[in-house]
Amino acid sequence: MPASDRGMNDAFNRELERERDHDRHELSQSVQTNVPLLNPQQKEVYEILMKVVDEGNGGLFFLDTPGATGNTFLMSLIFATIRARSGIAVAVASSSIAATLLEGCRTAHSALKFPLNLQTIEQPTCNIAKNFAMVKVFIAAKIIICNECTMTHKRALEALDRTLKNLRKDSRCFGGAMILLSDDFRQTLPVIPRSTAADEINACLKSYNLWHNVKKFQLVANMRVALPNDPSAEDFCKQLLTIGNGLVPVDKSSGFISFPPNFCNFVSSKDELIENVFPNMIANHKNGEWLSERAILAAKNKYVDDFKFCNSECNSWYSAFIQIC
Numbered sequence: 001m002p003a004s005d006r007g008m009n010d011a012f013n014r015e016l017e018r019e020r021d022h023d024r025h026e027l028s029q030s031v032q033t034n035v036p037l038l039n040p041q042q043k044e045v046y047e048i049l050m051k052v053v054d055e056g057n058g059g060l061f062f063l064d065t066p067g068a069t070g071n072t073f074l075m076s077l078i079f080a081t082i083r084a085r086s087g088i089a090v091a092v093a094s095s096s097i098a099a100t101l102l103e104g105c106r107t108a109h110s111a112l113k114f115p116l117n118l119q120t121i122e123q124p125t126c127n128i129a130k131n132f133a134m135v136k137v138f139i140a141a142k143i144i145i146c147n148e149c150t151m152t153h154k155r156a157l158e159a160l161d162r163t164l165k166n167l168r169k170d171s172r173c174f175g176g177a178m179i180l181l182s183d184d185f186r187q188t189l190p191v192i193p194r195s196t197a198a199d200e201i202n203a204c205l206k207s208y209n210l211w212h213n214v215k216k217f218q219l220v221a222n223m224r225v226a227l228p229n230d231p232s233a234e235d236f237c238k239q240l241l242t243i244g245n246g247l248v249p250v251d252k253s254s255g256f257i258s259f260p261p262n263f264c265n266f267v268s269s270k271d272e273l274i275e276n277v278f279p280n281m282i283a284n285h286k287n288g289e290w291l292s293e294r295a296i297l298a299a300k301n302k303y304v305d306d307f308k309f310c311n312s313e314c315n316s317w318y319s320a321f322i323q324i325c
């Protein structure tokens with residue numbers, strides 16, 4: 001078969017069309033429904049950020065969002081507002097689990113082609129050639145959201161800055177694009193193999209040389225507590241903030257903290273953990289809704305590999321979980 005004669009323009013336009021291919025009516029309705037629900041702080045941030053989007057002057061913004069303060073809710077609303085007006089909004093996240101939180105979000109490494117060895121390159125750029133199909137999308141984007149950004153290496157931001165200046169032929173920061181970072185620095189910092197705590201702090205976005213120029217906003221009202229369906233959430237959220245703010249004493253000999261009383265349920269074995277999270281797995285393993293409500297998270301891949309499953313009937317399911325987790 002002769003090769004089809006498709007120019008690069010086709011690929012560019014396909015990506016642009018895909019980014020604009022949303023049900024604008026449905027998005028407008030969702031915006032109309034959700035804007036009145038915003039709490040005063042969320043509303044203030046939403047209005048400021050949408051004004052920046054409308055003015056089109058770009059800039060670097062950071063939204064500090066402790067757990068459950070409505071980061072996902074607000075990001076989704078900003079996304080929907082821009083898309084409902086046929087604008088292009090790009091969302092990336094530092095991990096694939098985090099990318100599932102926002103519609104159309106991809107991992108930063110996949111969408112922006114960051115080099116894999118960021119920590120060893122002094123002046124990295126994204127591996128985006130000018131004929132890369134997403135280039136027009138990055139040029140046209142009203143906003144680039146980097147969700148759950150605290151795990152991102154500061155050099156990723158440097159690479160994005162260099163690349164956008166080059167693609168958009170604009171010497172302003174990030175080529176004049178609007179970049180919105182969001183997350184909570186009480187959570188995980190960049191993971192650097194065989195590093196010290198100092199290496200992680202040095203790699204963190206707060207060590208980025210333009211960090212002092214970032215315009216910062218904060219959400220503080222915990223919406224899971226405000227919603228009436230979870231009375232235990234208030235204590236749990238306070239405990240999380242206490243740990244995140246470094247207020248729980250560290251044991252000098254071990255370097256560990258002790259969890260506050262009633263913080264969580266402890267189990268004594270992996271089997272007990274699995275039985276608690278996935279009770280009666282054999283009966284439930286084909287129930288997608290039941291499965292989507294539970295997960296076991298592990299801090300390291302080696303702990304994931306340690307999970308051994310012996311039940312042949314749903315062995316394949318167990319394996320699938322562990323990969324996802």
Ligand SMILES: Nc1ncnc2c1ncn2[C@@H]1O[C@H](COP(=O)(O)OP(=O)(O)OP(=O)(O)O)[C@@H](O)[C@H]1O
Nearest residue numbers: 037038039065066067068069070071072073223224
């Ligand atoms: N203004 C609001 N009106 C109604 N519900 C809201 C509002 N803001 C947030 N919520 C709800 O509160 C819960 C927590 O919000 P959301 O998931 O957006 O927070 P988050 O900061 O992303 O939390 P986490 O980091 O813990 O995932 C969700 O169920 C969300 O739908």
